[in-house]
Amino acid sequence: MLNPIDSDRAPDPPDQRQYAPATQRNRDPILVVLQRVLPPTGTILEISSGTGEHAVYFAPRLSPRQWLPSDPNPIARHSIESWRWHEPAENLCAPLAIDVCDPLWAENIAPQVNPQFNLQSNLIQAIVNINMIHIAPWAACLGLMAGAARILPTGGVLYLYGPYQQQGQHTAESNAAFDASLRQQNSDWGVRELEAVVEVAEKQGLQWQETIAMPANNLSVVFCRL
Numbered sequence: 001m002l003n004p005i006d007s008d009r010a011p012d013p014p015d016q017r018q019y020a021p022a023t024q025r026n027r028d029p030i031l032v033v034l035q036r037v038l039p040p041t042g043t044i045l046e047i048s049s050g051t052g053e054h055a056v057y058f059a060p061r062l063s064p065r066q067w068l069p070s071d072p073n074p075i076a077r078h079s080i081e082s083w084r085w086h087e088p089a090e091n092l093c094a095p096l097a098i099d100v101c102d103p104l105w106a107e108n109i110a111p112q113v114n115p116q117f118n119l120q121s122n123l124i125q126a127i128v129n130i131n132m133i134h135i136a137p138w139a140a141c142l143g144l145m146a147g148a149a150r151i152l153p154t155g156g157v158l159y160l161y162g163p164y165q166q167q168g169q170h171t172a173e174s175n176a177a178f179d180a181s182l183r184q185q186n187s188d189w190g191v192r193e194l195e196a197v198v199e200v201a202e203k204q205g206l207q208w209q210e211t212i213a214m215p216a217n218n219l220s221v222v223f224c225r226l
Contacts, residue, residue: 008071017086018051018079022131026215027057030130030161031222033212037157042125043068043093045109045151047100047144052080054110059092066091068113068124072099101139108145126157131195134162137188143199149204152225158206160221161214164194172217174203194221 035190038044041064049055049069059067069080069092080095096112111124127148133141148158163175170176170191179191198208198221205226210219 002012003218013082013085016075016078016082018076022055022216023053024058024066026130026218027054027159029086029214030054030220031058031220033062033214034159035159036060036160037159037209037222038062038065039157039164041065043123043133044126045105046141047098047127047129048072048136049080049095050131052083053117053150054130055080055092055095056083056087056089061091063089063124066093066127068093070096070097070098072097078220096117100143101137103143104148106144109151124151124154124156126159127152128159129159130161131170132162133160134191135189138192141192145200148206148223151226152206154225156225158162158223158225160197160223162189162218164197164219164221165191166191166194168171171219173215179189194219197221204209 043066044062046055046067046069049071052069055069057065067089071077071080074097077095084092086093096109098109102108122201129144133144152158163174163178164171171184175191182189182191194211201210201223206223207226209222209224214220214223
């Protein structure tokens with residue numbers, strides 16, 4: 001016999017979780033760096049959250065910070081919401097629709113977060129961006145830096161993770177092959193030169209702090225808002 005209580009229970013939402021195998025491999029090394037370089041409190045905006053697996057893993061482990069995921073792709077946002085439903089955390093916010101190629105993306109955050117939000121209120125203390133700028137046009141890197149300069153307070157942190165060329169050279173044969181594969185898929189994609197990324201950031205008042213070697217020939221790159 002059906003339990004009356006069960007009959008009144010709302011049905012579970014459809015499972016729309018997506019999975020990225022690299023997340024399982026890189027999340028713990030990234031977390032170690034984030035625990036060291038992020039401000040101790042405040043909201044961390046994640047740009048291009050993808051599946052949402054990083055968000056649900058990092059949020060409870062970085063409390064009391066608030067983790068604010070985002071992605072321009074509605075399918076990715078559905079995945080993030082589904083992960084939030086399966087692995088809830090009090091400090092994990094609903095995902096925002098942010099496309100850093102939109103020149104007004106920083107201004108458009110305000111009404112999504114809170115109608116009363118003021119960019120000068122220093123709500124967002126850091127921005128985290130994992131594995132985006134090589135799978136996006138160069139305009140995405142430019143837009144990320146310009147928006148970060150608008151949002152972050154003095155001393156705010158911008159954290160990037162992914163593969164990079166250094167001094168015009170790939171750091172591993174696997175990265176060179178990956179770069180060729182990316183450019184074959186889309187001529188606007190490709191493993192970026194770290195020096196070019198740093199130059200763009202510093203033109204926006206984001207000072208390079210450190211570059212950290214990570215597993216699988218990736219790098220963590222940390223900037224501070226002047």
